[in-house]
Amino acid sequence: MGIKSLDELKSLRDKLKTDINIRASGEIDSNIRVVVGMATCGIAAGARPVFTAMVDEARMLELGNVTFVQSGCMGACHSEPTVEVRFPGLEPILYGNVTAEAGREIVRRHVRNGELVQNLIIGRPFETV
Amino acid sequence: MRLVTIRINNTEYTVPEHYTILEAAREAKVNIPTLCHMDLGDLKAVNHVASCRVCMVEVEGRRNLAPSCATKVTDGMTIHTNTPRAVKARRTSVELLLSDHPADCLICEKNRSCDLQKLAADLGVRGNLKYKGAMSTYREDISSKSIHRNLDKCILCRRCETMCNEVQTVGILSAVDRGFETVVSPAFGMPMSETMCTFCGQCVAVCPTAALTEISSLRQVWEAINDPDKFVVVQTAPAVRVALGEEFDMEPGTIVTGKMASALRMMGFDRVFDTDFGADLTIIEEASEFIHRLQHGGRLPILTSCCPAWVKFFEHQFQDLLDIPSTCKSPHEMFGAIAKTYYAEKFNIDPKKMVVVSVMPCLAKKYESARPELTGEGFSNVDYVLTTRELGMMIRESGFNFADLEEGEFDNPLGESTGASVIFGATGGVIEAALRTAYEWLTGETLEQVEFHALRGLEGIREATVKIGDLDVKIGVAHGLGNARKLLEAIRRGEVNYHAIEIMACPGGCVGGGGQPYHHGDAEIIKKRTAAIYREDAGKPKRKSHENLQVMKLYKEFLGEFYGEKAHELLHTHYTAREKI
Amino acid sequence: MSTYRMHLLVCGGTGCQASDSRQLADNLQAQVLMAGMGKEVQVVTTGCFGFCEKGPIVKVLPDNIFYVEVKPADAEEIVSEHVLKGRPVNRLLYVEPGMKERIAEHREMPFYKKQLRIALRNCGFIDPEDINEYISVDGYQALGKVLTEMTPDALLVLMKKSGLRGRGGGGFPTGLKWEAAARNKSDKKYIICNADEGDPGAFMDRSILEGDPHSVLEAMAIAGYATGADCGYIYIRAEYPLAIHRLVIAIGQARQAGLLGENILGTGFSFDIEIKYGAGAFVCGEETALIHSIEGERGEPTNKPPFPAESGLWEKPTCVNNVETFANVPPIILNGPEWFSSIGSEKSKGTKVFALAGKVNNVGLVEVPMGIKLREIIFDIGGGIKDGKKFKSVQTGGPSGGCIPAEHLDTPIDYENLTRIGSMMGSGGMIVLDEDDCMVNVAKFYLEFTCDESCGKCTPCRVGNKRLHEILTRITEGKGTMKDLDNLKELGGIIKDTALCGLGQTSPNPVLSTMKYFWDEYVAHVVDKRCPAGVCTALLSYYVLPDNCIGCTACRRVCPVSCISGEVKKVHEIDQTKCIKCGACQKACKFGAIVRK
Amino acid sequence: MCKNALTEEKFRELDAYVASLPERKGALIAVLHKAQEIFGYLPEEVQLHVARLLDLPAANVYGVVSFYSFFAEEPRGDHVINVCMGTACFVRGAEIILKELEADLGIKAGQTTPDGLFSIDALRCVGACGLAPVVMVDGKVYGRVKPGEISSIIKEFMEV
Incomplete structure (x- = not known):
């Protein structure tokens, strides 16, 4: 599949970006992105069962519009495991100290109903280039 | 060569840019003490791990002190070697070493003769040590016949490791563990006797402290001398006579053959003989073996086998080439065999009561004398081996003023x-001696120019082609086991072809042996000993081994044919493949 | 689709709760209900938002308006004005000191600029196991750009101009390091990524490799292009299985995509990367030791010069940079050196990742522009000291660093300043210590680490540090003398001056800095035989306060060595000669009658 | 079958790995990693075998093995308990946890219980500082461990 030139790389990037934009603008079904911090620290704090539980809950609720992503560490070690919920066009919400049960609750209430889950939200006080 | 200008202690010097600060300072006669540093010049044995941190100097513009042994000069560099900061740092390094060193x-x-002791004295470390604490203690290793390891005294200069791994490529030593627990050791802390150590003793030769010394036979030899029942004969190797004087502060390269013979006789040895006799005998046998192989399509090249460390090296490392070394025993072993048979018979001495003592520049000879195949029925060819250093100690113990001793002679027969046997002591000497004989035997002509200068010198591997009649005889010489390995590997790969090769385990040959007076890193000493060896040869009336009348008489009266049946029985040996560990 | 159209986020962190955020949340809820908007507006209590100094904090979503120092009484106005009428409450917005304008958008607030993510930019956002996610955030664009638009020389100029310095500890300018390797002619050169992160308490490199492995691969290829190397090694701790797993995937994907290997992007440039495993030796973070380890040898450092750029791996020119340094490279190329050098302080450009840990509320990885003050990291980002204890010191730079006292909290952090106050940037460990930590014991902890990890090659590190540790042990056991303190200082200074490698040269820092700033604590141990923080067991004693003791025998029953005597309802007594100072009695006493001195 | 039995098969697996290496120069540490993975630890026999495979002096191999703390020369217990001694854990009481663990099992860090069930290792930073102090048993992480909790953690593994 090798990328043969910079132009090819650029168009691949643009295509991938557009895919995300489509998702973001809600034009396709899969428009909510749930990111679970799964670096060593997150996993140590129990991120794996959280991830499994959330995917399971979404399947049970037959939610077709959500993508679950395993990601690295966001740096909030004090509140691992962390889960970020991104609705297209909205400020991402970061949850900390998420247990499997809390993960299910986030899927039920936030992902499905758009309701924020009390007491689990933490700040994400940084800027990214 | 680009030159740079530097300042050392406020004086300007211009030196080549590849110099270290230490080299520049030494040339400028500015003394910077060192401990782990070692550079044996032409012998290519260099230890610049910069681990002891004794040679620290101040370099302007540098945040911390610089190790002068490992820091190259740069143009405009300003160096101070004697500021309070540098001197204090130096002293502290020594004090720290002493804090983990038995003060005995x-x-x-x-x-x-300890470098650490001298350094402590020179740096004014006096009275109570500032830093005290845990000391590292290890079991002493006296498992071998040659080397005594007492690691409580090791200061981790790593010179032994450099000699064993890089110079000799034997590789039985490595730093083990880390931090304060670091120790230089064979694999799994096993005793040296179980390793592929060749006992060349180069680790001992460069050890600055008493972490590595010889296993001494001095007490046993005194006992034998003082035992009225024993007939004790002593023989001394060629390299001993050009180095023993150093034990008595004589100029390196002073020839003390006569004084040595007097001292030995005065100490009470019953007969004072010369290993050179054995060396001439070796040449007769080796030259015969060479000609035999040459004329009967035997395996070539033939390798000399005088050096027991070298023998052990190829037994471990070149098991597939065991058939190429000469089967000749080493000269002192031949001597021992003859002393306990021919001489004992001739003078009616019970060989069981005869004790043969060899004074050798070598530690491997101690190991060699105990090899099972070199111990005859109920007795060994050689009973005890002393080093040059041990002999020095015996002379001091006896209270002789060595310099004032008269010039004595060896006993006969x-x-x-001959001069040929004397040069056994220097690299290239054995093959040169063999050529002197082989040439005359093969051509039937008299060799006028006996000196083969192409075979001399300190180049690690040397080669020469010598025309003997119609035959171009290709000769190879290697000294130091690392060079030997290179040569052997080239032979194994079929890249080189020689008729005969001489190999000596120690850099410089026997003059640089592990049993010689400590050179303290000064390779010039080894060069001076070598020069003395060739001087001694040049001064001899006879310079070819087959001109040794007593040797010839030995064959006539006792051994019979050269390389014959009896000679094989007494003067030849065999080799054993040994594990590589 | 969401049932709520608006969310009011009330910070419920420790700091904000202290300033009545709970009452505020209740009031807001009440106001929302009163306004009949219970179905449209949700009030949510959250974890700490940081910026505790300005709490309580309320954030309004989706407007992204941020109110500070909100009082419970302000609830009504927020709901009536903002929620109902859509008009932000101006007076509750944040004003930056010295500025007149009030800031509404939280992104604009300087506090949120305290953390700027360059190296960690993708960590936690992209899937590290999918190269497409990296490509979608401009991944490999920087490599494409240098290969097609820049000469290696121009790239070196750019790197030098950016002012990027090594993030592994030493702070050597990256551009110069690359240039040195580029200048040395050789048939073969190597790029090495130092991922042998070993500082106890620092894990930013692991995080980057686990969260954004491609950024390191891309940067290594860029370094290869700049220096003329076609071969890269990542030397990583074997103790990082997940990072290794993700790296292996990333290298495989990059090769398959043609972004590593032969003829990358059709430019004729080739570069490939292999992983080498460390085996548990801290000293292998030192570049010469690391190189020997890759060669399969003991990881003992060798004297520099020669530097690796001249003679490194297999005696070829070699460029060694650490993970975080590499992670900074692609954004520098894409955004330009001017952009990068506009961030940070005069001599230290860009950002630094710190692993903030210890006695601080918000333990975590923070990436901040150089020049930020320690106080801002610890108190604003870190949310202050845990359990309301008093700040005592912050240890930066791991075993190579020092302990910084409160008086230096306002020092802007950069390489030079940290060194000046006796510490180091190091790899970025930042451990906050409180009043319960004994500084002598902390120094001893680090020295023990150094002794364990010393390679044993040079005298000052092998023996000197051992002696330092022994002296510190004596002091914590109450057996130290004033002479010991002199020796500590003198020997520490000489070790710094004479040790062979960076490990040894910095190992006395924890001792020297604590002696400098906490001298009294040392003297207390030596002269008064007392540990002020109550940590050194040998110096502690437990006593019964006769006034509080009611003679319940609880303490007597739990004492494992039966050193407490006393009858029921009578004052008990502890036999100091038998006491092992386990503290069980103090825990058992319900009347506060047992004290530790 | 005993877990650490030095079977022929294991040696063959190691031989095959070495044979598959593109380059033997500098491969010692990688080969030792593989050997430890296969054998569980690196007894003399295995080190000697590696020395022969790579044509290195045994002292060289031993020098390397003894330098790196990752390499074990003694068999490890069925369960390896790692106590994180990173600074974050240290200031949050890891030392007390370690002492308690040592007392509970009657062994010191770096040792294995006589029944071969447990080994204790003091580890330099797991990188889960947010969970300090941290104890890891067979890769499973226990965070914010309090004194007194150790016995119950050990029990979990005794019953398995």
């Missing part, structure tokens, strides 16, 4: 020798 200098093997 008075009864230490290396008392008065096993005391006669």
Whole structure:
């Protein structure tokens, strides 16, 4: 599949970006992105069962519009495991100290109903280039 | 060569840019003490791990002190070697080493020849040590016949490791563990006797303290001398006579053959003989073997086998080439065999009561004398091996003023020798001696120019082609086991073809042996000993081994044919493949 | 689709709760209900938002308006004005000191600029196991750009101009390091990524490799292009299985995509990367030791010069940079050196990742522009000291660093300043210590680490540090003398001056800095035989306060060595000669009658 | 079958790995990693075998093995308990946890219980500082461990 030139790389990037934009603008079904911090620290704090539980809950609720992503560490070690919920066009919400049960609750209430889950939200006080 | 200008202690010097600060300072006669540093010049043995941190100097513009042994000069560099900061740092390094070192200098093997002791004295470390604490303690290793390891005294200069791994490529030593627990050791802390150590003793030769010394036979030899029942004969190797004087502060390269013979006789040895006799005998056998192989399509090249460390090296490392070395025993072993048979018979001495003592520049000879195949029925060819250093100690113990001793002579008949046997002591000497004989035997002509200069020198591997009649005889010489390995590997790969090769385990040959007076890193000493060896040869009336009349008489009266049946029985040996570990 | 159209986020962190955020949340809820908007507006209590100094904090979503120092009484106005009428409450917005304008958008607030993510930019956002996610955030664009638009020389100029310095500890300018390797002619050169992160308490490199492995691969290829190397090694701790797993995937994907290997992007440039495993030796973070380890040898450092750029791996020119340094490279190329050098302080450009840990509320990885003050990291980002204890010191730079006292909290952090106050940037460990930590014991902890990890090659590190540790042990056991303190200082200074490698040269820092700033604590141990923080067991004693003791025998029953005597309802007594100072009695006493001195 | 039995098969697996290496120069540490993975630890026999495979002096191999703390020369217990001694854990009481663990099992860090069930290792930073102090048993992480909790953690593994 090798990328043969910079132009090819650029168009691949643009295509991938557009895919995300489509998702973001809600034009396709899969428009909510749930990111679970799964670096060593997150996993140590129990991120794996959280991830499994959330995917399971979404399947049970037959939610077709959500993508679950395993990601690295966001740096909030004090509140691992962390889960970020991104609705297209909205400020991402970061949850900390998420247990499997809390993960299910986030899927039920936030992902499905758009309701924020009390007491689990933490700040994400940084800027990214 | 680009030159740079530097300042050392406010004086300007211009030196080549590849110099280290230490080299520049030494050339400028500015003394910077060193400990782990070692550079044996032409012998290519260099230890610049910069681990001891004794040679620290101040370099302007540098945040911390610089190790002068490992820091190259740069143009405009301003160096101060004697500021309070540098001197204090230096002293502290020594004090720290002393804080983990037994303070038993008075009864230490290396008392008065220990580099650490001298350094502590020079730096004014006096009274109580500032830093005290845990000391590392290890079991002493006296498992071998040759080397005594007492790692409580090791200061981790790593010179032994450099000699064993890089110079000799034997590789039995490595730093083990880390931090304060670091120790230089064979694999799994096993005793040296179980390793592929060749006992060349180069680790001992460069050890600055008494962490590595010889296993001494001095007490046993005194006992034998003082036992009225024993007939004790002593033989001395060629390299001993050009180095023993150093034990008595004589100029390196002073020839003390006569004084040595007097001292030995005065100490009470019953007969004082010369290993050179054995060396001439070796040449007769080896030259015969060479000609035999040459004329009967035998395996070539033939390798000399005088050096026991080298023998052990190829037994471990070149098991597939065991058939190429000469089967000749080494000269002192031949001597021992003859002393306990021919001489004993001739003078009606019970060989069981005869004790043969060899004074050798070598530690491997101690190991060699105990090899099972070199111990005859109920007795060994050689009973005890002393090093040059041990002999020095015996002379001091006896209270002789060595310099004032008269010039004595060796006893006969096993005391006669030629110049050919003397040069056994230097690298290239054995093959040169063999050529002198082989040439005359093969051509039937008299060799006028006996000196083969192409075979001399300190180049690690040398080669020469010598025309003997119609035959171009290709000769190879290697000294130092690392060079030997290179040569052997080239032979194994079929890249080179030689008729005969001489190999000596120690850099410089026997003059640089592990049993010689400590050179303290000064390779010039080895060069001076070599020069003395060739001087001694040049001064001899006879310079070819087959001109040794007593040797010839030995064959006539006792051995029969050269390389014959009896000679094989007494003067030849065999080799054993050994594990590589 | 969401049932709520608006969310009011009330910070419920420790700091904000202290300033009545709970009451505020209740009031807001009440106001929302009163306004009949219970179905449209949700009030949510959250974890700490940081910026505790300005709490309580309320954030309004989706407007992204941020109110500070909100009082419970302000609830009504927020709901009536903002929620109902859509008009932000101006007076509750944040004003930056010295500025007149009030800031509404939280992104604009300087506090949120305290953390700027360059190296960690993708960590936690992209899937590290999918190269497409990296490509979608401009991944490999920087490599494409240098290969097609820049000469290696121009790239070196750019790197030098950016002012990027090594993030592994030493702070050597990256551009110069690359240039040195580029200048040395050789048939073969190597790029090495130092991922042997070993500082106890620092894990930013692991995080980057686990969260954004491609950024390191891309940067290594860029370094290869700049220096003329076609071969890269990542030397990583074997103790990082997940990072290794993700790296292996990333290298495989990059090769398959043609972004590593032969003829990358059709430019004729080739570069490939292999992983080498460390085996548990801290000293292998030192570049010469690391190189020997890759060669399969003991990881003992060798004297520099020669530097690796001249003679490194297999005696070829070699460029060694650490993970975080590499992670900074692609954004520098894409955004330009001017952009990068506009961030940070005069001599230290860009950002630094710190692993903030210890006695601080918000333990975590923070990436901040150089020049930020320690106080801002610890108190604003870190949310202050845990359990309301008093700040005592912050240890930066791991075993190579020092302990910084409160008086230096306002020092802007950069390489030079940290060194000046006796510490180091190091790899970025930042451990906050409180009043319960004994500084002598902390120094001893680090020295023990150094002794364990010393390679044993040079005298000052092998023996000197051992002696330092022994002296510190004596002091914590109450056996120290004033002479010991002199020796500590003198020997520490000489070790710094004479040790062979960076490990040894910095190992006395924890001792020297604590002696400098906490001298009294040392003297207390030596002269008064007392540990002020109550940590050194040998110096502690437990006593019964006769006034509080009611003679319940609880303490007597739990004492494992039966050193407490006393009858029921009578004052008990502890036999100091038998006491092992386990503290069980103090825990058992319900009347506060047992004290530790 | 005993877990650490030095079977022929294991040696063959190691031989095959070495044979598959593109380059033997500098491969010692990688080969030792593989050997430890296969054998569980690196007894003399295995080190000697590696020395022969790579044509290195045994002292060289031993020098390397003894330098790196990752390499074990003694068999490890069925369960390896790692106590994180990173600074974050240290200031949050890891030392007390370690002492308690040592007392509970009657062994010191770096040792294995006589029944071969447990080994204790003091580890330099797991990188889960947010969970300090941290104890890891067979890769499973226990965070914010309090004194007194150790016994119950050990029990979990005794019953398995």
